Amino acid sequence: MELTPEEKAALNGEHGETLQTAYRILVATGEATNAERLVPIKWAHLSGVNYNTIGDSGEEFLKELSKDARVKVKATVNPMGIDFDHISKFSHIDDEFIQKQASIRDSYIRMGVEPTFSCTPYDIFDLPEKNTQVSFAESNAAIFANSLGGLKTNKESAFSALASAITGKSPYSDLRKDDITTPMTIRMKMDNPSELDFGMLGFFAGKVGDTSVNISGVSKPNRRSCKALCGGMGTSGTCAKFQFVDDEDEKSEKVDFGKEEMNEVFDELNTAEKGDLITLGSPQLGLEELSDLSKMIKGRSFKKRCMIFCSRSVQNQARNLDYTNEIERAGGEILSDCCTCLTPLIDTSETDSVTTNSIKGAYYLKNSTGVDVNLKPLSKIIEDETK
Amino acid sequence: MSKIIVQGKAQGMILKTTSPINFLGAVDKKSGVIRDKKYDIYEKSIKDTILVFPHGIGSSVGAYTIYSLKSHKSAPLAMICQKADLTVASGCALANIPMIVVSNEEFNSLRDGNQITIDTSTEKIFN
Numbered sequence: 001m002e003l004t005p006e007e008k009a010a011l012n013g014e015h016g017e018t019l020q021t022a023y024r025i026l027v028a029t030g031e032a033t034n035a036e037r038l039v040p041i042k043w044a045h046l047s048g049v050n051y052n053t054i055g056d057s058g059e060e061f062l063k064e065l066s067k068d069a070r071v072k073v074k075a076t077v078n079p080m081g082i083d084f085d086h087i088s089k090f091s092h093i094d095d096e097f098i099q100k101q102a103s104i105r106d107s108y109i110r111m112g113v114e115p116t117f118s119c120t121p122y123d124i125f126d127l128p129e130k131n132t133q134v135s136f137a138e139s140n141a142a143i144f145a146n147s148l149g150g151l152k153t154n155k156e157s158a159f160s161a162l163a164s165a166i167t168g169k170s171p172y173s174d175l176r177k178d179d180i181t182t183p184m185t186i187r188m189k190m191d192n193p194s195e196l197d198f199g200m201l202g203f204f205a206g207k208v209g210d211t212s213v214n215i216s217g218v219s220k221p222n223r224r225s226c227k228a229l230c231g232g233m234g235t236s237g238t239c240a241k242f243q244f245v246d247d248e249d250e251k252s253e254k255v256d257f258g259k260e261e262m263n264e265v266f267d268e269l270n271t272a273e274k275g276d277l278i279t280l281g282s283p284q285l286g287l288e289e290l291s292d293l294s295k296m297i298k299g300r301s302f303k304k305r306c307m308i309f310c311s312r313s314v315q316n317q318a319r320n321l322d323y324t325n326e327i328e329r330a331g332g333e334i335l336s337d338c339c340t341c342l343t344p345l346i347d348t349s350e351t352d353s354v355t356t357n358s359i360k361g362a363y364y365l366k367n368s369t370g371v372d373v374n375l376k377p378l379s380k381i382i383e384d385e386t387k
Numbered sequence: 388m389s390k391i392i393v394q395g396k397a398q399g400m401i402l403k404t405t406s407p408i409n410f411l412g413a414v415d416k417k418s419g420v421i422r423d424k425k426y427d428i429y430e431k432s433i434k435d436t437i438l439v440f441p442h443g444i445g446s447s448v449g450a451y452t453i454y455s456l457k458s459h460k461s462a463p464l465a466m467i468c469q470k471a472d473l474t475v476a477s478g479c480a481l482a483n484i485p486m487i488v489v490s491n492e493e494f495n496s497l498r499d500g501n502q503i504t505i506d507t508s509t510e511k512i513f514n
Contacts, residue, residue, distance in 0.1 A: 029476045029477050050448075053446075054448065055417075056455075056458075057416075057459065058454065061458075139446070139447065154473060157450040157473040157476075158448050158450045158474075158477075159454075159478060159481050160473050237444060367412050367423075368411075
């Protein structure tokens with residue numbers, strides 16, 4: 001990879017250890033993706049915020065780094081493990097977790113990030129103009145940005161996005177380029193798909209697709225379904241972009257997603273017939289989804305605990321618009337700055353199984369939290385789990 | 388043709404798997420033991436090995452797992468992959484773990500349990 005004299009100097013440590021580390025990461029990821037050079041980026045979205053996942057060494061690394069590292073471009077951050085406003089309701093979370101999570105939060109804030117603590121930055125901010133280079137580590141956000149937002153990012157790692165935030169640059173490779181080849185078309189064969197079906201389609205596409213896939217047989221999914229598709233796809237593989245196509249490209253390989261393929265995904269992730277509690281949100285719900293939920297739940301009540309995850313910014317907007325009243329009256333618990341995936345708020349000593357409509361959530365509930373999962377679309381959750 | 392992603396030297400025994408590795412889910416971030424039953428190297432430790440695997444998959448936070456392994460002195464001595472991915476490349480770059488991408492032919496020739504010496508500064512990387 002060709003570096004400018006300025007970039008070379010930084011790599012050689014002439015501008016300090018922090019920038020040297022950042023450039024070392026960019027050179028390694030640049031070599032890994034056959035990049036010829038670095039390009040400026042306008043926005044970095046960072047993962048590696050939850051103490052549950054990055055642990056003590058991650059917490060110490062960020063504390064040390066934040067002594068002098070400052071972000072050079074707009075930077076937003078993924079969810080933490082917990083919602084500090086509601087932590088007293090979760091007595092199984094110990095003080096050490098709370099203190100380490102606070103330290104991680106403070107390190108990011110010291111570096112100058114916007115304290116969004118959200119996996120859905122596209123629900124919080126207006127997106128920059130088409131073809132803008134960004135650097136998103138959260139997979140559902142990277143896929144959304146590339147596929148529905150018209151932006152350009154690779155499926156960044158926690159460190160490559162952090163290095164991009166500090167330098168304002170990313171390697172020019174793969175999905176950042178204009179000439180992307182998409183050798184596979186997934187043919188959606190299911191009629192009237194729910195958001196759960198879209199999540200399963202995404203999970204399947206992520207497994208069989210490489211960097212980018214075409215999807216045919218889909219007409220204008222709503223935002224909830226689009227987010228479910230992005231979430232599912234980001235969970236299972238390396239694919240970071242899809243495009244809906246009308247006419248199937250003759251040259252591309254065709255793979256069907258029908259009843260059989262869907263059942264296979266369902267059987268892999270659905271391991272329980274019912275859940276001890278319900279979670280909504282992974283990805284975190286947007287304003288439109290909270291508005292829909294408040295209408296669907298009108299006059300009804302949840303029969304069991306229902307945790308609803310959305311970003312702080314969306315929660316504040318929903319409060320101003322009174323969407324939260326109906327949801328909270330029905331017994332829904334609105335939580336922010338964290339999400340279904342990898343949150344320790346679900347107490348596994350009391351919970352064996354969780355009902356959710358999220359494929360991404362299901363994967364992490366099963367594989368990381370260690371509980372069984374009962375998958376249902378939102379409409380069925382309202383039908384079965386409320387009265 | 389081998390491609391050097393992170394430079395360095397290492398000497399040790401090959402631990403090889405044909406499964407792509409999800410560092411966040413599958414590897415214990417303190418001990419380096421493989422915790423996921425789906426892997427053919429389940430319950431083995433990647434600590435102080437020359438880890439040979441196709442490529443990384445899964446969460447972007449897996450890069451922190453690689454860094455955590457290094458901090459707990461449980462990291463592999465080097466990693467050899469068939470395909471480079473950003474999570475493994477950036478994790479190795481920060482943790483200073485030599486990382487090399489090799490051709491399918493070279494990948495197939497690397498045998499589990501064999502001793503190997505790696506030096507990215509010499510023309511012949513593997514000995």
